[in-house]
Amino acid sequence: MKEQLEKLKLQIDQFEIKQNEQVEAFRLKFLAKKGELNDLFEQFKTVPSEMKKEFGASLNQVKQKAQQKWEEAQSQFEHSKSKKNSGSIDLTLPAEASFVGSRHPLSIVENEVIEIFKKLGFVYSEGPEIEDDWHNFSALNFPKNHPARDMQDTFFISEDIALRTHTSSVQVRLMENQKPPIRAIMPGRVYRNEAISARANCFFHQIEGIYIDEKVSFADLKQTLYYFVQELFGQDVTVRFRPSYFPFTEPSAEMDISCLLCKGKGCNVCKYTGWLEILGCGMIDPNVLKASGIDPEKYSGFAFGMGIERIAMLKYEVKDLRTYFNNDVRFLTQFEGQ
């Protein structure tokens, strides 16, 4: 029996507890009711009484040893288990900072412009970016082979199909599908075959506007656009109209605003003129109304078109157009919360 106890002692020492399941296996083998230690306690009854003292002490020692080994293993695995769990649910840890995205500056400006015209009763409209010759040119009074077509370097897909060079094509689509009164604001991307530089890109964004009804006059055009720039840039801004040429408007004009930086005194942003060019506009040419099935004897209208990049550049003092398209987060995150 003494030998048996020595053997058991050795087994207890050599039992390796490397996984959680082995903790329980150890307990079952040595410490449970039907475990090997209990067997020896059962046999202890048969030990002659003069040996009971010595043997009992050894037996208790071995039991304590096993008990200790088991408790240590248990607490070791408990600890690592709770460490694992608490990692995912430790409510005292500070929350991970969440990255808040920001709207692109061109979207911010586009939305602002749309909101201002909405207040004047203009509705939102869109058209396709791949456009036919009719909607991009012919219906807008660009005769075939007319030099005015060269004003806009076009990406052609086929002889009759191109990437639209301006959002004025959407005007035509609206006029074809609706009867006056028409009051619409039409943003979108346009494409031109231009060398990429700080001031030009092969695609950019415009917002087109039209108002067609009986007796719409140039005075309506001026007042509408004046209201618009005051809403966008502030009440102090002043405007001037310069005569210009577009095939689809007669008369045509370009509108300038007083320089936002120097307030008209002259600085390098306005090239010392005190003025910044911001859009093209005019009274819709009767030929254009006619081409889309609107009677020019009964109706008149005005139209305007502006570049969103240009307005955003003025508003945010961005010097290089390419920064809008580089997707550099250092640039984009500056518009957070707007």
Ligand code: DAH
């Ligand atoms: N489509 C012209 C351009 O891309 C801008 C423009 C000028 C639009 C005058 C208009 C307008 O509607 O009346 O340069």
